[in-house]
Amino acid sequence: MKRGEFIRLTTGIAVAAPLLYACGETKRGTSAIPGEIVGASAAAGHLLRDHTFNPPAAFEAKEVVIVGAGVSGLSAARYLVQHGVTDIIVLDLEQQPGGNAASGGNAFSKYPWGAHYVPVPNNNLTEYLSFLEEARVITGYDQAGLPVYDEFYICHDPEERLYVNGHWQEGLVPNFGLNAAELADFKQFFALIDHFKKLKGSDGLDAFSIPVDTSSRDESLRALDRMTMKVWMDSQKLTSEYIRWYVDYCTRDDFGTPYDMVSAWAGIHYFASRKGKAANAAHNDVLTWEQGNGFLIEALRKNLDGKIATGALATSVKASGDRVRISYLDVATRQLKGLEAKHCIMAVPQFVAARLLGDTERGKAVTDYFHYVPWMVANLTVGDLHERGGQPASWDNVIYGSASLGYVDATHQQVQQRKERRNLTYYLPLTHTSPEAARKEAYRAGHTFWAEKVLADLHRVHPDIREQTERIDIMLWGHAMVQPRPGMVHGEARKSLSESIGGAIHFAHTDLAGVSIFEEGFYQGLKAARKILQKT
Structure with missing residues (x-):
């Protein structure tokens, strides 16, 4: 990539997402409710898909580099530090570690942006x-x-x-x-x-x-x-x-x-x-928190201060003799940087791993067997809502026949009885069409579209939802989780893609399990970390 093109592209990273969703920027549309579309950093991440980068001029030595600060990456880092391997760094594109267990918050409570129990x-x-x-x-x-x-x-009653x-x-x-x-x-x-x-x-x-x-x-x-x-x-x-x-x-x-x-x-x-x-x-029973599994992310990273680099887009992972060279883009400074490590754990989805490795055969296997579904998650700040008859407001609230999964009340775990406002987290897996088509539709739509979709669904159970909603923020997860379609869990592709490369490049992600749950991510991280400990 030429320097001029590089500067132009990286300069655009900070503004690309807002421009992509310009019609959703806190402007009142037909929903008349403010809000915005936040993360994940799809615009910056697509640079990896759409462009090639020259290698950095220099490479800093590290014992272990972990690409990805989701559950698997943080679990691996935590385990390594506990066992005396401290010369490590975890790279992640987002500004907040956690992957799809990320969380947010406002004056009324914290709330999940993804996994919530x-x-x-x-x-x-x-x-x-x-x-x-x-x-x-x-x-x-x-x-x-x-x-x-x-x-x-x-989880407090009523659940x-x-x-x-x-x-x-x-x-x-x-x-x-x-x-x-x-x-x-x-x-x-x-x-x-x-x-x-x-x-x-x-x-x-x-x-x-x-x-x-x-x-x-x-x-x-x-x-x-x-x-x-x-x-x-x-x-x-x-x-x-x-x-x-x-x-x-x-x-x-x-x-x-x-x-x-x-x-x-x-x-x-x-x-x-x-x-x-x-x-x-x-x-x-389930265990849950205001911020959902963001609570567990905070616990995983407790002893990792100074070892997590956010806003860091990995651009390549290459074996170099008995070491591994990792190149990444520092989004804030727009600089390409390099790391050279004894071991690299790729705690990212397999389609990302294939691109970082420049491995077309791996990429084909991923395309053939791994399908990643997009999700929309909305956080609504609401006042007192009208309730239909029956069971009172609960932590998890689901509507029969809806395309959504309903909503959880992030303020439900608060001990005070009277709540000035509540934060409701609404979940919609985009399963109405193929993942590829749904992903494109999701990124084309603006805030007003998504706000109207949420309000129309919840109007069935809360007829005053429009009047009582003060703000709606939207999170789009383009590749939220892998789909365990027939033949995946017990198929050969998942097994072969899990194998380390040259004893120095290791893999850890829930898509290698086929099941996107916290425990799988946790143990994927431990498995990769143990491979490294066996060689030290």
Whole structure:
């Protein structure tokens, strides 16, 4: 790239996103509600896709460079520092670490921009439980050895509700207005899930476990990865509208993938892999915070001061003899910089890794097998909302039949009863068309479009939503998570893309698990860090 073109492009980084979304800049459109589209830094990130960069003039020596400050990257950095490897740096394009567990806030509360809870952990995840102790989420253990969770972090009651058949019911499993046959479908479904929870494969491993790679590889179970969740439900004659809607809601929630596209193995894993027990929480309880999983990101980075470089766009990763050279763009100074390390952990999605490595074969495998769904997340600041009849306002609020996943109340965990304002975080996986088409549509739309979409959906349950909403901010996640379509979880592509290159370049990301949950990211980081420790 010529110097003049480089200056022109990098000068535009700071303003490219606002220009892209100019119609959404705090201007009142037909929604008459102010707000803006914030992060993620798609305009800067697309420089990696659309342009090539010359190598930096010099390379600074480091023992370990980690590209990506999401859960996997921060988990790897934390583990390395704990084990004495301190000459490390974590590069991330965004100004705030955390990946899709990022968070924001205003005068009324913090709030999530992505992942917003973790279920009560499985008790065999000792490293994860130790981390939660360190974060003071676990306050101790009872005489039976069960963890005691801080009551402030267990989701407060009322936890969740569903608007169905003109009424707010308690819980997200539809039951209000269902006939006997429709209720029987749920009874059968959960009996099957209970069977899978207890089931072990012929290799003696749990049929469904966390991390994914600790699950049984029994062929009878792997066969579930070759069909969709819909096909499996058809085989079980689970046909009612309500059971189909519920499973589709769950697979879109955890995987951003409709039930007729998601692997049946992944769909069952959503339900059957959770087996945690606690002294003061039920197995189906969740741990949450105002800022969602941003709380856990803060805990992961606790001892990483000075080791995280934000606004740093990695442009290439190349093996150089027995070391690795990493080039990156310092967005603030518009300078290309270089690092030379003994090891590099690529804690980024695989389509990014392929571009950084300049590996066309890897890129083709990613294109063939890895599909990344875009999401829209909105944060609304609201006053007192009119409520339909039934279950009162809860932490999680879902509308039957909606394309959205509803909203969570970020202020729900606050202890005060009277709240001047509330922050509601609304989630919409863009699964109505192909990920590529949805991504293009998302980036073309402005703030007014998205605000109107949110308000129209919530008007069904809060008829005064427009009058009571003071601000709507929008986050667009172009590649929020990978979709575990049939053949991915137990396929060869995921396994081969996980393998280190030359013993010096390692990979850690939830797309290598096929399941985008906190625990997978956490253990992906540990796995990569341990490879480095074995060589030091």
